[in-house]
Amino acid sequence: MLVAGALAACAGDGASGGAGGGDAADSALAGSNDAGAPGPDVPGDGGPAVFADGSLDGGASGDTDGATTHVDVAGDVADGLPWADAVAADVSGRTHGGDTGDATSADAAPKTWVIPPGLHGQPAPEPLPLPVVTAVVDTSNQPVDTAVLLGQWTVMWFYPAASTFG
Amino acid sequence: MVGVSFDHPAANKLFRTNEGFQYPLWSDTKRELALAYGAAKTPSQPAAKRVTVILDPSGTWALVYPNVDATLFDHVTHVLEDMAAIAAAN
Numbered sequence: 189m190l191v192a193g194a195l196a197a198c199a200g201d202g203a204s205g206g207a208g209g210g211d212a213a214d215s216a217l218a219g220s221n222d223a224g225a226p227g228p229d230v231p232g233d234g235g236p237a238v239f240a241d242g243s244l245d246g247g248a249s250g251d252t253d254g255a256t257t258h259v260d261v262a263g264d265v266a267d268g269l270p271w272a273d274a275v276a277a278d279v280s281g282r283t284h285g286g287d288t289g290d291a292t293s294a295d296a297a298p299k300t301w302v303i304p305p306g307l308h309g310q311p312a313p314e315p316l317p318l319p320v321v322t323a324v325v326d327t328s329n330q331p332v333d334t335a336v337l338l339g340q341w342t343v344m345w346f347y348p349a350a351s352t353f354g
Numbered sequence: 355m356v357g358v359s360f361d362h363p364a365a366n367k368l369f370r371t372n373e374g375f376q377y378p379l380w381s382d383t384k385r386e387l388a389l390a391y392g393a394a395k396t397p398s399q400p401a402a403k404r405v406t407v408i409l410d411p412s413g414t415w416a417l418v419y420p421n422v423d424a425t426l427f428d429h430v431t432h433v434l435e436d437m438a439a440i441a442a443a444n
Contacts, residue, residue: 301410304443308432309408309417316390318413323384324358327367332380334387334413342409343355343433345422346393348401350361350369350379353424 358382358393359402392420406433408440416440 303311324332337344357379359366366379380387382402388394393405404422406429407415417436422429 299412301416301440302443303416304439307417307436307439309406309419309436312407312415312418315414318409319387319390321382321386323382324386325363325381325383326378327363327370327381329363329381332378337356337409338413339411341411341416341437342413343406343437344358344387344391344409345355345404345406346358346388346391346402347404349359350365351372 356380358387360385360388360394360400391415392418408433408437 318334318337321332321334324334326332355377357366357375357377359379359381360383361369361381362383363381366381369375370379382388385394385397385399385402388399388402388405389397391405391407393402403420404424406419406422408417410416417440419429419433
């Protein structure tokens, strides 16, 4: 089975719309993670607010008791990535999300997600906002707005060419 | 979920139809996304590297799988396990 096919099978039907411009399946982003790719709720769900400095809810600073990552991703693993230099640095203790936050103003500050240790994937070395693209199109050759990815967790997979294995 | 390659939209459309994908496939012909996420080193790279990224609801990337091996069949499982772990931690 193609990995892509497996991902599709895990991703739910993606029936709801929102991408715009393309055909029905092109507009299937909203809820695309609903079935098979469980993710945390959107910001403001009451989960622990862990800030970039490791503090919880703006309180005492320090470690987040195992809710941090320390992944050695230096060297060849990061080869070729635009942030390879940053990856080579020690990323221990980092959490993911906004820079700092005010626990009482969830609307103003993006939620910082706890990335637990021991994952298969590597934590992103630094926050990277969603790129603004100008030339990405869907299968109907309609321009894509990456903003359609906002509001849900998204798995974005790059593949070498259509109809290739894996 | 969204798949991204450098293919012409028609090729991706056929790919999606043939495989029954229920999510979009995007054509990143100028490598805008690929360069941002490490799937391309240059704007002229002929094909995307197999890379998977997980983006949080704000669009910020949370995890990256920079060296996906298509000959292994555990990548999907790994992605789902990781997302479940993130959900549990939050």
